[in-house]
Amino acid sequence: MNLLRHGDSKFPEARVLCSSSGLGWRGIAAEMRSHPAGDLPPFVSSQIEITIAPETTPGASVSRKGWGQRQQTRVEKGTIWISPMGVAEDDIRISRYLPSIFHIYLSMDRLLALSDPEGSASASLHHVRYLAGVRDESIVQIGHALAEDLRNPSAASRLLVDSLTAALANRMARNYCDTGMPRGTAATAARDMRRVRLAIEFMRAHLDQPIGLDEIAAAVAVSPFHFARLFRASTGLPPYRYLANLRMENARRLLAHGRMPLAEIALSMQFSTPANFARAFRQATGMSPTEYRRQLS
Structure with a gap:
């Protein structure tokens, strides 16, 4: 469509x-x-x-x-x-x-x-x-x-x-619809926390894959909207920002402990281009990926 x-x-x-x-x-x-x-x-x-x-x-x-x-x-x-x-x-x-x-x-x-x-x-x-x-x-x-x-x-x-x-x-x-949405009961705090932990584990296991809200919500058996709401309430961050932080953390690890080319790191962390990766990396760390690798080595 x-x-x-x-x-x-x-x-x-x-x-x-x-x-x-x-x-x-x-x-x-x-x-x-x-x-x-x-x-x-x-x-x-x-x-x-x-x-x-x-x-x-x-x-x-x-x-x-x-x-x-x-x-x-x-x-x-x-x-x-x-x-x-x-x-x-x-x-x-x-x-x-x-x-x-x-x-x-x-x-x-x-x-x-x-x-x-x-x-x-x-x-x-x-x-x-x-x-x-x-x-x-x-x-x-x-x-x-x-x-x-x-x-x-x-x-x-x-x-x-x-x-x-x-x-x-x-x-x-x-x-903006002619009928309202039903309001269900909230999940228990313990169940929500377990779902958040499972969601983070799912994100970590799929850092190199193009996962979205639907996939993460399905992995913890809850609707996408409810998942996004409970995740932010528990972590203080929306799911997309938390995932971006995990990917940046992993990118720093790859830069520090390996010889993988920058372009491969960018693509493995789901950046569309090396330039986008470099811009995001500088915003997160204050230096370029090349400078970061050189400093650590």
Whole structure:
């Protein structure tokens, strides 16, 4: 399922500035586009679309009509538009050139799979609401983190995106669907701590593999959203950051005790390029991998 086809079909004249194409995201895609002024063709949404204005464009507005609802919204920093799967929009107009607009495409399957907070009850969702002019700092921050990962993917990108997707799905289900999410009982503290320990063991055993939130949560038999929440509560870090720290720790060990080339270390620790590894290593240690190895030897 290529979620980015949604944007290509809906915005044929808009320029793609960056996108998640080729990054291996699951059930979610994102792209930054610049939009010319003018009318868009009629469109039936095949996925859930969350659109965020990262900056204010003075005098610009978006007018659209879907499900018989007419909406007109000024384009101001942090403004959010939500379009459900299946909505038919037959009148969309952008009044002025927009230099950057961030689009997130979320599959309904992913929303249903991730938005159950306790992993025990199915989502009871009729549809996502058709909304414009939404103000939600949580969604804006999720969008900002996704956009940053597009520009600078890291060794833990897959886990980061999975965690952000789970948070977005839960936020959408609780606040922008026509029914709320059921609230289950929390697991016991002892069970949660055991799950956290098992998750860390799983991470350590798979440092050289492209694991994501789904795989780790499945290994400890809990839903992705609930796992991300209990892991952060127990360790003080989100899973993707903890995994990134483990990989950096292992990279330092490989640099100190072996002759493995830097490029091989970078790839084994799931960095997309040696340059990304070098940048992350300098941020973590204050020196380049070569300088670190030279200092120790």
